Amino acid sequence: MKFKTVIISLIILFLINSISYSSPEIDAESGLLIDVKSGRILYTLNPHKKLPMASTTKIMTALVALENGKLDEKIKVKKEFVGVEGSSIYIYEGEEISLKDLLYGLMLRSGNDAAMLIADNVAGDTDKFIELMNNKAKEIGALNTNFTNPHGLEDENHYTTAYDLGLITREALKNDDFKEIVSSKSWTADRDKNNYFYNKNKTLWQYEGGDGVKTGYTKRAGRCLVSSATRSGMQLVSIVLNDGNWFNDCYKLLDYGFDNYKPYFLYDEGQFIKNIKVEDGSKEYLPVVTNTSCILPLKEKEKENIKITIDLPEKITPPIKEGKVLGKISVYLNGKLIYASDLISKEEVKELNFFTKLKKSL
Template identity: 50%
Template sequence: MLKKVVGFLLIIFCITLVLSPPVFAEEIHTTGKANIVIDVATGRILHEKNIHEKLPMASTTKIMTALLAIENMPLDKKVKIHPEAEGVEGSSIYLKANEKIKMIDLLYGLMLRSGNDVATAIAYEVSGSVEEFAKLMNLRAKELGANNTNFVNPHGLSHNDHYTTAYDLAIITREALRNPTFKEVVKTKFWLAERDGYQHFTNKNKILNICEGGDGVKTGYTIKAGRCLVASATRNNMQFIAVTLNDGDWFNTTNKLLDYSFNQYKPYTVFKAQDLIKTIMVKNGVKTTMYLEAAKELIVPIQEEEEGKILSIIQAPETVSAPVIKGQRIGKISTYLDGELINSTYLLAKEDIERLTTKDKFLRFFKFK
């Protein structure tokens, strides 16, 4: 009788195992109104919560301000400070009207000390007014696909028509971090400006100290926006961006999101820069074939079970005509993860190939005759 009971219980246990749903790792919980984690290399979204909800962004606005300054002004230019930039409310590096200061020092004052006066000075220098600079900010945002963002000023002081989303702010930051100057500025802990008076700029972003591999990006706070933070970190050849908006536990949230994402995703190298991807024919060239190489490496953050779901498709002609210049774009390689496009990289000519001269053609003709 006992054997029958034990056998019956074993059958019930086995049935329970088969019918019970699998238990997955619990999704991370956060305190922010909206947050997101994305990969800089591919833009892949690794975590999301209310990522398309329009919210005020406070001084994280200055990510776009810095990007436009870098894209539009020489970094060594001495900027004459517009009178409207003196005395702007909030965070400041205490600029004086008509003071002259290098653009690079303004950038560090903008991103390390969050100077609202700096943001205003940059707006006047680049566009002639705050209003015109805001138009430039919105145009650049639309170019990047940040379609739920609207800027009315360069610093982020509260305005009903000044807003973004966690997703938009992440893709703006992704573009900025692909710029070497921006990337260097936001990971700097201390900067000494070439000016009289206030010149010691210490970075307000605690992520640089509390997060493993922390290397950016920008804090923000107003009463209306709450505490907003865009953070970044690099580990295992991957750089992730974490954004949290209206979050009283902002540093802990982004640190936790970054730790969680780096634990969940591992780097998968699809190809390296200068890897030889394809051989093609060369018409009328001193060489008849040539290699195409990848313009840059591609490392994709994946979960363990996704490795077999990566597919790369090469788009390149079978033949090109000489002359060919080394580094010339001749095709591209598109990489998909589970059917979704995650990256496109140019294929470049590996070497120069000159066009055949009449003499070369004559010699080649008799060589192969």
Template identity: 55%
Template sequence: MKKSFLSVFLTSIMLFQASIFIVHGEGPNISASSAIVMDVQTGRILYSKDIHAKKPMASTTKIMTALLALENSSPDAIVKIPRQAVGVEGSSIYLQNDEKVKMEDLVYGLMLRSGNDSAVAIASHISGSVEEFCALMNRRSKELGANNTNFMNPHGLHDDQHYTTAYDLALISRQALLNKEFKKIVSTKLWTADREGFKYFYNKNKTLTQYEGGDGVKTGFTKKSGRCLVTSATRNGMQLVTVVLNAPDWFQDSYNLLDYAFDRYKPYSIAQQDSYLKSISVKNGKKPQTAIVSRENVIIPVTEEEKNKVMSIIEVDEIMNAPVSRNTKIGKLKVYLDSKLIYTTDLFTREDIAKKDFKDKFVDFIQRK
């Protein structure tokens, strides 16, 4: 294959950089002691206030618990409820000893009803014990770059060594929202579990009904943590996630921050899912060229002033040998703002192309005569 690393096309697009923070004084006045707004797709920070201060996070802990449940178990897995998951302090879905419950129902009970008992049941099923599950939570946090977070339990009941930061919790929430099943769960207003007794789980998160485009995520409260809230909303294909910690006016803080971000930053489309981006040559193929595409819509938040500062670069193999299979990874689309890399996504071939047979080669030979 012949390599070309600079197949560059300039488009009037947008970009951002995750290391650029918005000074909190530019945004609304809020009651939260720490807060952040982050774009889910790109990770760009659109607002920040004291985002690296370590604080307790109450039941927003369960975002990580749910993410690990989805990453490490099937929704249809049957969980036998252990004794230690029965009667856990605080919010509950009233699990019974030796009851058999689907993992899917446990995760809905965890995120919609904030079941502390559900958190313990999930932890025990996946890791064998709460302690081992917390070790898994902490390893996963570090993988996501949440280096100032420490989990001591899967539910968020207070422990002096159980803490996060607004930035870390946004990273965790972003990763969770990129999981389609998690995204569906936290946007669900009512779930009916496949069990007897307490089986109707109504979502406690008022964002779903009070805020335009609201689609998640999780409430949390203890006396030590104060009111903690992770919210998300999607408008025009752009999903933002907001974290407020120790926020007396938690919902209004979140709505004000989302309003600020949606007003200041507009979605700019760089690539549409499965739409043509570039053609590459196919050597010895029944077709001489094939298109390359992105598997996702690439939409980035930018201010009006940033629109002309974006450059995108396609890095691909310019020639492929036939046969070519559809959805073969062929390169990357990289987006830059002021020469700084902001977002990268993989590119793929759009179609199958068979290799020329003897008849095809003979026809080519005749046509060249």
């Protein structure tokens, strides 16, 4: 009996390891798993396929509004934005509501009316706001994305990819206000009625460490979901487009990430790299430091295949301001670039005046 128990235990252990280290199978038309801190992509399925994304559009709507609007500003509701098709927070003509409350209504209740009112207020009209959305997409490298509205209702020219949506979400999660909004299970707005917003994103309740981000659904787009979770200091975002098993598949991707990858510290922000020789400057040498930290999600076996390269000039000529970009630090895994950041001057170096240069040469 003991022999059989050992055999069964070994089989179970083998199956668990097999499940953990194999890429998950999902029902989505397109999918992606990305690490927020480093931007490393841990899983893809048709990542560059252009697809409609329904209300996950509102991730960009919120980001653009937060970067260009004022949270405490009160906005008076125009008649034209009352009764917008689809999900609603039921704004009414003449109501005054803050941008902050509108953003909670946008991301928790997926209010299409909130999206239109936000766009009109922040940019002056919706067309200008959509232009801001598309410009922001290009700025962060989401080149296969096109927005035609701020809410995600169906339009054949309104599309993104799982890869682009990963870039957009990662950028949005750098904003503290955005992070706070999407991780909120509920919100009570300063309104006379319809003031309680309950988050539609079940990730916050169902998944350990769940902290965002957005659901979406239309007949054409199918079920779309961007789920975020943080464990042991590592925040991962899973994305599925057109997936009937949307929540479970996002959880599968998150499980895969947390089971197989652990955050691995490579260097800290402000870490000293080397001193560079200064010609004709107020200092003989200038210390160079990193401008960001690097914490990468890695499998245990990947650590030995990491290589870091430093690209810096041998000498520099002033004037050099503190924080000036002087070079690059690049991280490679199996010969492939997976992370890069700037190397900057730690101090200011001034140019020597003519008489000091002359004295020095003599």
